[in-house]
Amino acid sequence: MIKYPVFKRGATIGVTATSSGAELHHLLRKAKERMEKRGYRIVLGETVWTQEKAKSASAEKRAAEWTKMMENDEIDLIFPPWGGELLIEILEHIDFDKIKTKWVLGYSDTSTLLLAMTLKTGIATAHGTNFIDLRGEETDETTAMWEKVLSTETGGSITQRSSRKYQRSWQQNDSPCVFHLTEETRWKTVTGQPVKLKGRLLGGCIDVIRHLIGTPYGDVRAFREKHLPGEPILWYMENCELSAADLRRSLVQMKLAGWFDHCAGILFGRSKANEPVEGYTAEDVYRDLSSELGVPIVYDIDCGHQPPQITFVNGAFAEVEAGNGKGVVVQHFKP
The missing domain is CATH 3.40.50.10740 (Murein tetrapeptidase LD-carboxypeptidase, N-terminal domain)
Incomplete structure (x- = not known):
């Protein structure tokens, strides 16, 4: 619960x-x-x-x-x-x-x-x-949806949609609008086809949450068995600084640690990192992981260090649709 x-x-x-x-x-x-x-x-x-x-x-x-x-x-x-x-x-x-x-x-x-x-x-x-x-x-x-999301009552639902444009790089300034949204947002799928995903949300910045593996603070299996027995997990992640190879190593470690057991799919935020290594790209990483886990993967979503970003609630039950460059996230505050 x-x-x-x-x-x-x-x-x-x-x-x-x-x-x-x-x-x-x-x-x-x-x-x-x-x-x-x-x-x-x-x-x-x-x-x-x-x-x-x-x-x-x-x-x-x-x-x-x-x-x-x-x-x-x-x-x-x-x-x-x-x-x-x-x-x-x-x-x-x-x-x-x-x-x-x-x-x-x-x-x-x-x-x-x-x-x-x-x-x-x-x-x-x-x-x-x-x-x-x-x-x-x-x-x-x-960005402004954070208030409506946090104000959702237990048992209620909240819908968020993909942004129209995003910010490519950071500029700490005093302008009236903090973010400079200049680039067209396009949510993508590994298959290139529309997908629908459902599951309990868990995630964060992969650079740092990967270090919870093997500690008392990263026991996904115990959490799932105690709070969400029998329910699938829908992961969302964003990459701040990792190369494609480091991203791959981190995801394999998560897989070997059992974090992706009962996984319904994975959402990856867009990133300025993901530097290719000998031609091995982030898109290759997503394809490899999707094939290994047998789950759909959506990437370049509104999450992380290229704002704006959707407010994702760890533990909420989410229904996600992605296709034609757009996305919809419905979160249900299900106990």
Whole structure:
């Protein structure tokens, strides 16, 4: 059984740097001001202001601040400013058996915490935008869906559609619209034919979630047997920095570790990484994996480091359709 947190407009949002702090303080302040104008109360932790040696603070301090916000009944959503590199350090300092049911939202390195939390507790977590990316005067319709997704009640459903355009490269600036969506979005399938997939969502940034394999925080089999007995898993993943060969090695490791047992299909986000190795491309990786697992694979979806991105909820039951370059994701908040 999956537990879904409750979220409403006007909620209190706790911002804590579970990985890297926001070195660009003016962007963080702008995001806070923008969210407050929209009716939210924002509580900024100490860790958001600091950064040294690839982390905002010590693992113990980051874990303690996150835990304090999770225990605070006045805070409804934990929203890291952005990702980073070393979130995995904090996991051993968190008592997941004692945390409350509330939303945690983010992506990149934050997805390490999101997946670990859902696997350990059965509490749904949300893979979507970062806090600092909501600082603009305008928000594209794909990114803006995070509010509607998190506001969905247990037993309810929410539909999201593929974006019309996406951003090719990052530009940290103060423009009214944070993302510069210039490239046409096209969802693709390995077969080139339309596909339909159904299953319980799990996933994140493959660069970091792969390191949960073999740890107490990456036991997919135990999670499935305890919380989703007999149900298929629909994986979504995005690649930040891996070459095609490293991507392949990571996926094979996941397969050998049993992560793809009872898999209904896999969704891959578009990526500027995926560098070919001796002619071996990401598309080759997808074809090989699809053939080995006997499942459909959709790629270049709205997920990851080339925004905008759909808000995927770990643990939710999803129905995904992809064809003719477009995609539809319907998530059911099924216990």
